[in-house]
Amino acid sequence: MLRVGLTGSIGMGKSTMAKFFADAGVPVNDSDAVVHQLYAGEAAALVDAVFPGTMKNGAIDRQELSRQLSSDRDGFNKLESIIHPLVRNREQKFIEQEQAKGAEIVLLDIPLLFETGAEKRVDVVVVVSCDPQIQRQRVLARPNMTEEKFNMILSRQTPDAIKRERADYLIDTSGPLEASKQRVAEIVEDLKRRLRSGEFQNA
Numbered sequence: 001m002l003r004v005g006l007t008g009s010i011g012m013g014k015s016t017m018a019k020f021f022a023d024a025g026v027p028v029n030d031s032d033a034v035v036h037q038l039y040a041g042e043a044a045a046l047v048d049a050v051f052p053g054t055m056k057n058g059a060i061d062r063q064e065l066s067r068q069l070s071s072d073r074d075g076f077n078k079l080e081s082i083i084h085p086l087v088r089n090r091e092q093k094f095i096e097q098e099q100a101k102g103a104e105i106v107l108l109d110i111p112l113l114f115e116t117g118a119e120k121r122v123d124v125v126v127v128v129s130c131d132p133q134i135q136r137q138r139v140l141a142r143p144n145m146t147e148e149k150f151n152m153i154l155s156r157q158t159p160d161a162i163k164r165e166r167a168d169y170l171i172d173t174s175g176p177l178e179a180s181k182q183r184v185a186e187i188v189e190d191l192k193r194r195l196r197s198g199e200f201q202n203a
């Protein structure tokens, strides 16, 4: 089973591209979505123990958590040490389930693919990128987003230029959605062709 890692900096269009892969029939595991599910379940009490007052009605309030992170120098490190092992666990379960179903290709949407060494767990890396001005506009247009939060998140991510260099496939989302969708279809076709040709012997 071919493991394709999808990554990209904040607002580059990663989630939108992951949906296009799913539309093309590729099962997707979305790490950001897993984090959000964990906050509404098993991770809520664990996070609230370290960031008191972030749990509201049994679920983590991400806005309150972001607020606390902005004034805690070591906050992200503490949070990531709780969350990342749980996310990794969910990813492993997803892989096992898809393997049991006989999937040929799976897409692992991993925002911190390069930062956490997840590159080693995948056979192919797809990077989603766009013009930095477009990225900025998209992100700042989101509700509850501030310049400070955008910068805080960006500072924890590998720069886009380095991601681009390390990509096996690049999707530039600066243009229309339809063009990005076409690019995803092209990548899926190319991966299937390479699989058929026996290029991924160990996958």
Ligand SMILES: CC(C)(COP(=O)(O)OP(=O)(O)OC[C@H]1O[C@@H](n2cnc3c(N)ncnc32)[C@H](O)[C@@H]1O)[C@@H](O)C(=O)NCCC(=O)NCCS
Residues within 6 Å of the ligand: 009, 010, 011, 031, 032, 035, 062, 063, 065, 066, 069, 076, 079, 080, 083, 084, 087, 111, 112, 153, 156, 157
């Ligand atoms: C900081 C939090 C509260 C902000 O929540 P919010 O709903 O506003 O944003 P969302 O989760 O959709 O993330 C926005 C963007 O920031 C990126 N991002 C999130 N956490 C991190 C991080 N620790 N380091 C770098 N980038 C991150 C996401 O991949 C996404 O591109 C939330 O992202 C969080 O709890 N992050 C810690 C968990 C984590 O490391 N997630 C990354 C993927 S496993």
Ligand SMILES: Nc1ncnc2c1ncn2[C@@H]1O[C@H](COP(=O)(O)OP(=O)(O)OP(=O)(O)O)[C@@H](O)[C@H]1O
Residues within 6 Å of the ligand: 008, 009, 010, 011, 012, 013, 014, 015, 016, 017, 032, 111, 138, 172, 173, 174, 175, 176, 177, 178, 180
């Ligand atoms: N060609 C395009 N490709 C992808 N997204 C586009 C394109 N044109 C416009 N957009 C818009 O840009 C936004 C990208 O958001 P999306 O949630 O996919 O990014 P993301 O990289 O997953 O963000 P985050 O990392 O913060 O989760 C969406 O609102 C999407 O509709």
